Amino acid sequence: MRLYRARLEYVERLHPELFRWGLAAQGLGRDAEPGQFYMVRVGEGYDPLLRRPFALHRKGLRRGRRGRKSDGGEILFQVVGRGTQALAQKGKGDVIDLFGPLGRGWGRPSGGKPVLVAGGVGVASLVCLAQEMPLGLRRGAVAFIGAKSRERLWCVDDLEEMGLTVHTSVERGEGPFRGTVLELLEAHWLEIAHRSPFLFVCGPKAMVRAVAQWAEGQGVPCQVSLESSMGCGTGVCLGCAVKARSGYLRVCKDGPVFDATEIDWGALDVG
Amino acid sequence: MSVESHGPIGMEVTLGSLRIPNPVMNASGTAGYGTEGLPYLAPEALGAFVTKGLSVSPRAGHPPPRIAETPAGMLNAIGLENVGIAAFAREHLPGLRKRGVRVIVNFFGETEEGYVDAARRLSALEGVAALEMNVSCPNVKKGGRAFGRDPALLHRLVRSVRGATALPLLVKLTPDAVDIVEAAQAAWEAGAEAVTVSNTYMGMAVDVEKRTPRLSTGSGGLSGPAIRPLTLYRAWLVARRSPVPVIASGGIASAEDALEYLIAGAKAVQVGTGSFVNPALYREVIEGIRAYLLRHGRAHVTEIVGSLEGMPDPPG
Numbered sequence: 155m156r157l158y159r160a161r162l163e164y165v166e167r168l169h170p171e172l173f174r175w176g177l178a179a180q181g182l183g184r185d186a187e188p189g190q191f192y193m194v195r196v197g198e199g200y201d202p203l204l205r206r207p208f209a210l211h212r213k214g215l216r217r218g219r220r221g222r223k224s225d226g227g228e229i230l231f232q233v234v235g236r237g238t239q240a241l242a243q244k245g246k247g248d249v250i251d252l253f254g255p256l257g258r259g260w261g262r263p264s265g266g267k268p269v270l271v272a273g274g275v276g277v278a279s280l281v282c283l284a285q286e287m288p289l290g291l292r293r294g295a296v297a298f299i300g301a302k303s304r305e306r307l308w309c310v311d312d313l314e315e316m317g318l319t320v321h322t323s324v325e326r327g328e329g330p331f332r333g334t335v336l337e338l339l340e341a342h343w344l345e346i347a348h349r350s351p352f353l354f355v356c357g358p359k360a361m362v363r364a365v366a367q368w369a370e371g372q373g374v375p376c377q378v379s380l381e382s383s384m385g386c387g388t389g390v391c392l393g394c395a396v397k398a399r400s401g402y403l404r405v406c407k408d409g410p411v412f413d414a415t416e417i418d419w420g421a422l423d424v425g
Numbered sequence: 426m427s428v429e430s431h432g433p434i435g436m437e438v439t440l441g442s443l444r445i446p447n448p449v450m451n452a453s454g455t456a457g458y459g460t461e462g463l464p465y466l467a468p469e470a471l472g473a474f475v476t477k478g479l480s481v482s483p484r485a486g487h488p489p490p491r492i493a494e495t496p497a498g499m500l501n502a503i504g505l506e507n508v509g510i511a512a513f514a515r516e517h518l519p520g521l522r523k524r525g526v527r528v529i530v531n532f533f534g535e536t537e538e539g540y541v542d543a544a545r546r547l548s549a550l551e552g553v554a555a556l557e558m559n560v561s562c563p564n565v566k567k568g569g570r571a572f573g574r575d576p577a578l579l580h581r582l583v584r585s586v587r588g589a590t591a592l593p594l595l596v597k598l599t600p601d602a603v604d605i606v607e608a609a610q611a612a613w614e615a616g617a618e619a620v621t622v623s624n625t626y627m628g629m630a631v632d633v634e635k636r637t638p639r640l641s642t643g644s645g646g647l648s649g650p651a652i653r654p655l656t657l658y659r660a661w662l663v664a665r666r667s668p669v670p671v672i673a674s675g676g677i678a679s680a681e682d683a684l685e686y687l688i689a690g691a692k693a694v695q696v697g698t699g700s701f702v703n704p705a706l707y708r709e710v711i712e713g714i715r716a717y718l719l720r721h722g723r724a725h726v727t728e729i730v731g732s733l734e735g736m737p738d739p740p741g
Contacts, residue, residue, distance in 0.1 A: 155464050157704060195702065200497040200650040200678060203702060253704060385492050385499060386701040390457035390477075392503045393492035401485055402506065407461075423489060 155388070157253045158182050162246055163215055163226065168308055171233045172275065173242055176215045176226060177250055183213045183227030188283040189259030189379055189411045192229065193387040194241070195251040202237045207384050207406070209279035209356075210255065213286065230278040230308070256387050257410050261377055263291055266350030270297040270318070271365050273335055273357020277309045279379055280356055284316050293317045296346065300335025300361065303327045336364050343372075353377065355414070360424040366414035376414035380405050397421035434718050435725035436711075438472070438692050440670045441618020443555045443593035445472035445527060448687065448726055449711045452674045452697030453478055453531035453557060453597070454503065458517040465704035470711070472693060473527040476513065478559050480533055481543050483509035493630045493639035498649030498676075499698060500628055502642040505533065510546050522552035529595065533559040537582055541589045548590040556592050558583065558617075561599030561624035573599040573624075576611035587616030595672065597621035600652075605659050606666045613669035621672040621695065622660045626652055648698040650676045657685055662739055664690025664731060678702065680713020687714070690731040 160179035167173055193205035212228040233242050244250065260283045268291060270280045277299055284292055300323045301307045307329075313320050323331040323338035331338050335357070353376040355365045362378050369376035382405040385393035389407030396405050397418040403409065436447035451466070453475045459468040468474035486506025493500045508516070510532070521528050530547050534540035540558065547553055560573035560582065572582050583596055596612040598605055600623040609620045625646025630639040638644070656675025664671045673691035677683050678699035686694050700706045714726060723729060 157465070200702070202494060203497055203499060203649050203698075204494050205702065382489070383492065383494070385501070385698075386455070388463055388704075389461055390463070391455060391492070391501070391701065392486060392506050393501060395486060395489050395491055395503075395506070397488065421488070 155254055155256060156181065157251070160226070160250045160252060162244055162248045162250055164246060165244070169305060172230070172308060173233070174211065174228055174230050175244075175250075176228050177252070178215060178224075178226035180225055182225050183210065184225055186210045186213065186227065186255035187259035188286045189279050190255035190257050191279075191387075191410060192252045192254030193256065193384070194229070196237045196240045202240065204237075204383070204385060205252075205387060206231075206237045206241070207256075207381075207387055207410075209379070209410070210282050211278045212282055230275060230281075232275040253387075257406055258408065260354055260379070260411050261413075263287065263352060265291075266352055267346060268292075268295040269339075269346060269351045269353045270295065270313070271335060271339060271353055271355045271357070272297065272299045272309075273361040274301055274306060275308065276355075276357030276362075276379070277313075278356070280354060281309050281312050283354060284313055284318055289317075294349075295319070296321070296342075298323070298335050298339045298342070300325070300338060300357070304329050334364070335361060336368055339365065340368075347372075353414075355379070358424075359422060363419050363422055363424060366417065367419055369414055377411055378414050378417070379411045380409055380417075382406075382410075433724065434715050435727075436715065438727060438730075440555075440595065440672065440692060441593050443473075443595075443618065445693070447472040447711055448693040448714070449683065449707060450475050450529065450672070450693060450695045451700065451707065452695040453559065455697040455700055458508075458513060458521075459526060459528070460517045460520040463704065466700075466707060468521065468526040469524045471527075471707060473529045473554060474521065475529045475557060475695065476517075476531050477507055478505050478531045478533050479507050479510050479513055479543070479547075480505065480535075481510055481539065481546060483507060483512065488641045490639065490641055491645075493645070495628070495630055495647065495649075496651055498647050498651035500630055500640055500645040500647050501625070502640040502645035504642070510543060514550050518550060518552050527554040528552060529555045529557050531557040531559055531597065537585055540582060541585050544586045544589040548592055553592060555595060556586075556590060557595040557597050557621060558586060559597050559624070561597050573608060574602050576602075576604070576607045579608055580611040580615045583612050583615035583617050593618050595619045595621055597674075598623045600624065600626050600656060600659055600675075606662055609663045609669050609671075610667045613667060617669065619670040619672055619692070620663065621674055622663050622691070623656055623675060626655065648676070650678050650682075650699070652676045653678075653682060653685075657689055660686055660691050661689040661733070661736075665739060677710065678706065680710045680717065683710045683714060684717055684729070687726070687730050688733050690733070692727075692730050
């Protein structure tokens with residue numbers, strides 16, 4: 155973990171509410187594992203006070219977009235409140251204060267078929283997971299991405315370019331599949347079930363819970379990345395507790411990636 | 426951090442029988458047990474390291490949500506989650522001793538007997554420099570803040586703990602006491618060697634869309650830059666009206682903030698929530714105080730403690 159003052163090399167607005175940043179700083183991203191996150195300071199002042207946690211979206215900067223510094227990475231964020239609203243105002247060349255990488259990332263896939271399941275902006279760290287997978291594993295991987303509507307299906311092309319098979323679902327409006335991402339996954343399950351699948355899930359809490367409980371019922375190994383507002387990001391303030399079957403765990407230090415069987419899903423507040 | 430080499434500037438301070446090489450500590454509960462390997466926290470470089478509040482038995486803490494951001498501040502309702510004294514002694518204290526950290530253990534009980542029991546157990550451990558009694562946590566129903574708000578109860582509790590330990594004894598007060606000077610004086614007369622002014626302020630926040638509280642417990646403790654003027658006033662009042670040495674804690678986010686407290690009369694300071702925003706804050710505060718002393722031609726930090734000029738007497 156290190157403090158960085160990174161240069162914002164590029165900003166892509168993928169949707170009125172969704173931003174992708176390319177950040178450059180010496181050493182940034184080099185030591186990060188997919189699923190780990192950075193604590194980003196919102197401004198120079200103290201209101202909003204706390205840093206915002208964002209998962210590493212991609213290691214390195216995109217081809218043709220890197221500046222003089224070659225180290226860096228991307229984050230993907232959705233505007234949901236005052237902090238992200240302030241961050242959405244930042245532009246190319248701004249200096250961003252962040253520290254990381256933090257937490258426990260995605261466990262290494264050891265064989266079989268990786269199945270990525272994302273809801274909305276939850277796709278952020280799954281792109282990094284796919285990027286870092288060995289080529290053979292990645293080509294056999296499949297991603298299920300769900301969103302409320304078609305214009306909120308993010309990063310489909312990124313995953314396809316990496317060689318994954320991508321299926322999408324929308325909850326309303328036009329789309330190839332109308333329903334939840336779990337319904338989409340179930341619709342394709344027969345194609346996958348016999349290939350030793352293991353699930354990597356990230357998205358809104360209710361969606362993550364539904365997929366995790368379903369996976370447990372199927373006896374399929376499943377990792378989940380949980381989100382939480384955080385105080386310190388380093389495991390000392392105990393502000394981001396989540397109820398596990400063994401007691402409280404810290405999303406920032408014991409997670410954000412958990413084995414789905416660790417979590418007490420009945421106690422999870424899905425807001 | 427190089428606080429061992431003082432150069433021409435003296436930074437050591439004494440708080441009763443506790444002597445520390447510089448006046449900067451962390452606030453309990455904002456830096457864990459000191460062994461989490463935070464790269465910007467060298468606990469041995471602090472005047473003293475203050476542990477997360479410990480009780481005899483481990484505590485699970487409150488359900489989430491445990492924190493809520495407020496203007497220039499945050500509310501917390503952690504619920505005194507801790508590993509218990511035995512696990513601390515086994516898993517964390519040896520590492521702190523090895524690094525030569527001056528360890529202040531923050532502790533609490535649910536009853537008077539619980540406080541005494543905790544103090545006895547902690548006094549039997551090798552490597553504890555002092556105890557900080559928490560009589561001010563807003564997040565537990567039993568004990569804690571109830572003691573801190575009633576000077577007579579507080580006097581009795583501190584006297585009992587004083588009888589159970591030979592270690593330097595600090596008492597962390599609640600800012601929500603009816604009269605914090607009376608509380609400080611009661612602790613002092615019962616044998617406390619210093620008081621920490623202060624813990625968080627009871628507060629709350631509401632999610633207006635859901636019409637529900639933003640903390641699982643409804644209310645919790647407010648910390649951060651938002652509280653600094655409030656705590657500065659209390660630290661000044663106690664320093665002015667009582668002979669008890671004051672350790673100030675509340676909203677420090679820069680060396681200048683720490684200097685405000687020292688000038689107002691605090692002999693030492695604690696850095697808490699500000700370190701979440703700026704992990705390098707401890708070092709910046711220590712170095713910033715030293716730079717200030719150098720700039721103002723002062724040889725020792727104690728020369729500026731209580732050096733506030735032009736301040737009228739407190740009302741009442």
